[in-house]
Amino acid sequence: MTDGRQEDLLAVARELIAEEALRYFTNRRDDLNLPAVPENHAARLAEAAYKVAELRPLGEIYNLVWRATRAAAEAAQKNPRTPRAHMATHAVNRVETDVQRATVDPGWELKPFTAITGQGPAAMTRALFYNVLDSDPIETSLPKLREALPEPVVAPRAADAAPAGEGDELAATVAWLNSRPEAWDPYLVAAGLSVLADVLTDPLNVEATITVRGLRKRYGAKEVFDDLDLDLGPGVTGLLGPNGAGKTTLMRCLATALNPDAGRIDILGNDPSSSAQRTELRKVIGYLPQNPGLYPHFTAASMVDYMAILKEITDRGARKKEVRRVLAEVDLADSAGTKVRRLSGGMRQRLGIAQALIGDPRFLIMDEPTVGLDPEQRMRFRTLTSQLGENRTVLLSTHQTEDIAALCDRVIVFSGGSVKFDGTPRELAVGAKGRVWSSDTRPTKAQIYWRTADGSYRVVGERPSDGSAVDPTVEDGYLQLLGTAARAGS
Numbered sequence: 378m379t380d381g382r383q384e385d386l387l388a389v390a391r392e393l394i395a396e397e398a399l400r401y402f403t404n405r406r407d408d409l410n411l412p413a414v415p416e417n418h419a420a421r422l423a424e425a426a427y428k429v430a431e432l433r434p435l436g437e438i439y440n441l442v443w444r445a446t447r448a449a450a451e452a453a454q455k456n457p458r459t460p461r462a463h464m465a466t467h468a469v470n471r472v473e474t475d476v477q478r479a480t481v482d483p484g485w486e487l488k489p490f491t492a493i494t495g496q497g498p499a500a501m502t503r504a505l506f507y508n509v510l511d512s513d514p515i516e517t518s519l520p521k522l523r524e525a526l527p528e529p530v531v532a533p534r535a536a537d538a539a540p541a542g543e544g545d546e547l548a549a550t551v552a553w554l555n556s557r558p559e560a561w562d563p564y565l566v567a568a569g570l571s572v573l574a575d576v577l578t579d580p581l582n583v584e585a586t587i588t589v590r591g592l593r594k595r596y597g598a599k600e601v602f603d604d605l606d607l608d609l610g611p612g613v614t615g616l617l618g619p620n621g622a623g624k625t626t627l628m629r630c631l632a633t634a635l636n637p638d639a640g641r642i643d644i645l646g647n648d649p650s651s652s653a654q655r656t657e658l659r660k661v662i663g664y665l666p667q668n669p670g671l672y673p674h675f676t677a678a679s680m681v682d683y684m685a686i687l688k689e690i691t692d693r694g695a696r697k698k699e700v701r702r703v704l705a706e707v708d709l710a711d712s713a714g715t716k717v718r719r720l721s722g723g724m725r726q727r728l729g730i731a732q733a734l735i736g737d738p739r740f741l742i743m744d745e746p747t748v749g750l751d752p753e754q755r756m757r758f759r760t761l762t763s764q765l766g767e768n769r770t771v772l773l774s775t776h777q778t779e780d781i782a783a784l785c786d787r788v789i790v791f792s793g794g795s796v797k798f799d800g801t802p803r804e805l806a807v808g809a810k811g812r813v814w815s816s817d818t819r820p821t822k823a824q825i826y827w828r829t830a831d832g833s834y835r836v837v838g839e840r841p842s843d844g845s846a847v848d849p850t851v852e853d854g855y856l857q858l859l860g861t862a863a864r865a866g867s
């Protein structure tokens with residue numbers, strides 16, 4: 378669990394406890410026939426709930442709410458002529474006073490309520506506490522939870538990052554919640570869980586391993602980028618952008634294959650502008666260039682072996698083993714003895730990937746790795762790359778938005794030498810919500826459209842007169858973001 382992720386989870390936990398307390402307050406108010414809390418006092422009530430949620434477990438907070446509402450009901454009985462609205466305010470005042478005491482006086486013992494008539498923790502709360510935090514929200518206070526959580530680690534866990542099967546799990550959770558009368562609206566819960574899933578997998582929560590500041594690169598008078606800032610952390614980051622955007626140039630700078638004109642790069646604590654550190658870096662960086670200069674007369678194995686020598690794997694036995702390993706990773710074990718010139722385009726591409734994997738690099742840079750791969754090899758590549766991204770930093774460029782959707786934790790849209798978007802693939806797709814249409818007539822005004830397999834037009838932009846809204850994909854999000862610039866140079 379990462380440090381950031383842990384704090385995010387605790388923040389969500391606190392919010393849920395406070396919301397549970399507020400929900401119980403409302404239930405009690407209804408039961409005791411107290412009036413609604415006036416608008417101007419509702420914020421005070423919420424503030425008190427959030428404050429006490431920081432320190433006390435939900436069972437104790439239930440007790441506190443129970444007392445405050447009972448006191449208000451008793452006061453109402455005793456003074457029947459007092460305006461009814463005052464009764465709710467009375468309850469809020471009492472909650473505030475008791476919360477104050479509960480927070481400054483840890484010795485104040487509130488008997489925890491374990492079972493509440495007509496209310497158990499809501500589905501979202503149960504999902505977080507039982508499934509993620511492995512604790513009981515009724516009994517566990519936030520400080521205790523903080524102590525009990527495992528030590529932070531740098532990389533996100535595989536299970537958290539794996540998108541596969543997420544939909545099934547969500548569907549099963551929703552079905553289960555649906556069968557529980559006390560659960561909230563299952564669709565709200567589903568939406569809540571997906572927010573939670575984003576918190577859990579948010580690659581931006583992970584500490585940066587590569588930082589780029591003020592980077593500039595020009596070819597003659599042609600400026601590719603100027604003053605570029607970027608942070609990369611563990612996980613798979615996809616670089617998406619039109620041809621000529623500068624993706625290759627950036628990747629070459631990061632692979633220490635090209636010197637920038639200005640700016641600073643820090644890779645795993647090393648500065649590639651120092652020649653000594655550059656040499657060290659090359660041992661821990663794997664790079665698949667756009668044209669991985671392969672020698673036609675070398676065999677696949679000797680090609681990779683040669684790269685292993687360049688990476689200073691000097692022990693022969695270890696090198697041989699490593700060559701076998703990386704060839705197997707890309708399904709080329711049977712072609713180890715085949716000359717490069719006899720390999721198909723897709724096989725050469727895989728050989729390029731194999732050489733990038735030598736020495737188990739901590740930072741893997743791949744320029745359009747899926748070009749030329751058949752569907753089966755592409756699936757294989759996705760699996761391999763997701764596994765690598767579990768505890769390494771992987772940066773890849775691609776023109777395939779499906780690759781981005783299927784395997785990247787994070788996507789950076791690069792255009793005109795600057796970052797136009799930086800977030801999760803889902804966030805990129807959601808950016809086109811309400812801007813993607815299916816239409817039967819050929820659009821005239823819309824910026825971008827194309828014909829789909831079923832003969833209808835898919836339109837990104839203004840709604841065509843007969844357009845029906847469709848769910849946006851990563852590609853739609855990308856086209857919506859860049860408009861016609863998405864096609865520049867291609």
Ligand code: ADP
Binds near residue numbers: 619620623
């Ligand atoms: P991308 O990978 O996004 O397609 P590149 O980094 O390859 O973009 O190219 C960025 C810009 O720099 C393009 O306009 C390209 O023509 C130019 N460029 C790239 N390499 C060179 C070079 N060696 N000499 C001159 N111009 C170059």
